[in-house]
Amino acid sequence: MRDDPRTLLNRRDFVATTCAAGAAALVPFVPGGDAARVAATPNRVATTRAVVEPEERSVAEWQAALTRGELTSRDLVERYLQRIESLDRSGPMLHAVLETNPDALAIAASLDAERRAGKIRGPMHGIPVLVKDNIDTADRMHTTAGSEALVDGSPTRDAFVVERLRAAGAIILGKTNLTEWANFRSTHASSGWSARGGQARNPYALDRTPSGSSSGSAIAAASNYCTVAVGTETDGSITSPAAACSLVGLKPTVGLVSRSGIVPISHTQDTAGPMCRSVADAAVLLGALAGADPRDAATANARATDYVAALDANGLKGARIGVARDRYTGYSVQADAALERALALMKDRGAVIVDPADIPTAGKFDDAEFEVLLFEFRPDLERYLATRPPGMRARTLNDLIAFNRAHADVEMPYFGQELFERAAKKGPLTSKEYRTALASCRELSRTKGLDATFAKHRVDAIVAPTQGPPSLIDLVNGDPGGASSTSPCAVAGYPAITVPMGYTRGLPLGITFMGRAWSEATLLKLAYAFEQASKIRKAPTFAKSAELR
Secondary structure (H helix, E strand, C coil): CCCCHHHHHHCCCCECCCCCCCHHHHCCCCCCHHHHHHHHCCCECCCCCCCCCCCCCCHHHHHHHHHHCCCCHHHHHHHHHHHHHHHHCCCCCCCCEEEECCCHHHHHHHHHHHHHCCCCCCCCCCCEEEEECCECCCCCCCCCCCCHHHCCCCCCCCCHHHHHHHHCCCEEEEEECCCHHHHCCCCCCCCCEECCCEECCCCCCCCECCCCCCHHHHHHHHCCCCCEEEEEECCCCCHHHHHHCCCEEEECCECCECCCCECCCCCCCCEEEEEECCHHHHHHHHHHHCCCECCEHHHCCCCCCCHHHHCCCCCCCCCEEEECCCCCCCCCHHHHHHHHHHHHHHHHCCCEEECCCCCCCCCCCHHHHHHHHHHHHHHHHHHHHCCCCCCCCCCCHHHHHHHHHHCHHHHCCCCCCHHHHHHHCCCCCCCHHHHHHHHHHHHHHHHHHHHHHHHHHCCCEEEEECECCCCECCCCCCCCCCCECCHHHHHHCCCEEEEEEEEECCEEEEEEEECCCCCHHHHHHHHHHHHHHHCCCCCCCCECCCCCC
């Protein structure tokens, strides 16, 4: 949940798991080792120990290798654990993972035994997944939203999405760093910073922001710490870090994926979703995550769907693609240039480009959105905190405010908690101020916004640059803000998917496809066709800074 409040107003301990002694033997290395790699890329940070080379295999590719017996899920977990150890707390020190699952190897071994017995649960069987640290796991790991205040009293039940993943045979490999409290604590926060994890770093340029708030999930997926990762979004927290880290990030329709067991900001906008290196992986992961949950009434209409079946390399042919230019172009020369290349490619693949197809209410619901988030945060958070077991230090928002003041040296060394304090003063959800703001959001983002634009132009999706190139990390002033196209779908509760669109000076750029409610299959088809035609994504090199020459 990136949820930089200034952006909203404008538009809007690593627990190391020791790898088995034989893990290194499983790892393929580039000839010449680290010295050769660093010599070949002088802008890259040297590592202090051997690094597992990226194996950018998809879920389907790993599943095929497991089926052929080329390796086991335990082998795969060992490879990822070694890579996390090599890159996260040494070498480039990406700070993407807060802790790894001490039971991951044992879980993998049990799933290997199921495979040998002929039981395959599905495409996620034996596949390692990292999840954001605001998603409950009832195991020996913590769920803290990055805050020391939640270290005590770990959850006694998995979040529904984790239950779904485990049932599908996925291995929960660990918990990822995030902008603390999903970036709803201060207007001066630095994306990717938490008291528990420190400042996370963009693997494409270490001095650049990974964005957030699903920073660690984005970094981990981009850097091959896992096969796929799960993030959460309120406004931009999946799509923005995915774009900043050259990933596919899918924000589902609110209600497709359950929120029970996830530390909340807003019940009208929160959702979990996939963060992956490919559209195909996002389709597989979304199929595992989606489904009705009795604990989340919003999911009553959620239906399991084979999203992989929607993928079509020729999916752009005959599709009508609208272009949202007003407010979403002109803020980045590089993003605009990449957008023009993307549109030309889509047209070449048979798409009908409707240009412009502007959203008439763009930017007009930002203040109302911010009010809704402030009002919903306290009751939603306190309802969640009530589910945690005895031993918790905080049960209310005021408890958290007091904790942060008492531990300011740890919790507030760089920025404060003015959003906590503002939210604590808000009235009940029955208040006229809240109901007016919520009605305004729905009318302007849906009825007069996206719905009107889709109807007027008869388009299958609306595209725009996700945002500009990632900015420099600034722990003094916090994130600089900046325009992005995340808010329309976030406020409406509609789906959006970002896909790599290009690079400028080595920094990633993404393009967002926006859709109507429940149109995930259509968005995946279009995004997949664009991805297959463009073949843009490349693995990170962990450069010290952007390519300035």
